[in-house]
Amino acid sequence: MPVSKNLELIRSDIPDTVELVAVTKTKSPEEILEAYDAGHRVFGESKAQELLPKYEALPRDIQWHMVGHLQSNKVKYIAPFVALIHSVDSPKLLKVINKEGEKNQRKIPCLLQIHIADETTKFGMGYDECRELLESDLFHNMEYVEIQGLMGMATFTDNTEKVRSEFRQLKQFFKTIKNKHFQNRVEFSEISMGMSNDYLLAIEEGSTMVRVGSAIFGDRPPTT
């Protein structure tokens, strides 16, 4: 099915309040323009070195989200323009983002990625690690990052009850730290969870932002 039709179907499936991030990794600028021409403006990439050339080649009113694991030495390439980094998975990375934010004189919007899956292949901080970060002096001295919420990736499995419970725990953790650390911070409002296979489930469990790739653009070649 054409990209525009896929977008329309997904949009009609999800509430207006849920942000749809169209994940474009491995897709060409031409394929991305199909979604752009259908009116879509929020796109996500999982590699900084793929994001930068696409940002340069495509219209400037696109909001680019970084959704994949980000190496510290790549932050500088995307710091000037990135609309949201979903994948802050260590205090060290957050520190680098803060530094690049200062260089660019902008507060960079970020989500803290929490490791909610069983698989060790997925990135993210543990719940305890995240709590420690939020309680640290390091965190309180960061002026050039804005923490807008949390992100998580569920275990890759057909067991929907398992996936549901991972999403549910992330939502619960969100509520707890919202009360404790972000009580009067309206910007701390996003829970990025849900991909092509599980976005409806994620929304049932409180997702505010879904990251959908293959259901919009078709299957990707296997990653190496």
Ligand SMILES: *Cc1c(COP(=O)(O)O)cnc(C)c1O
């Ligand atoms: C690739 C990717 C997605 C989208 O995956 P699909 O299964 O194609 O929807 C979402 N989030 C992250 C972090 C990704 O790397």
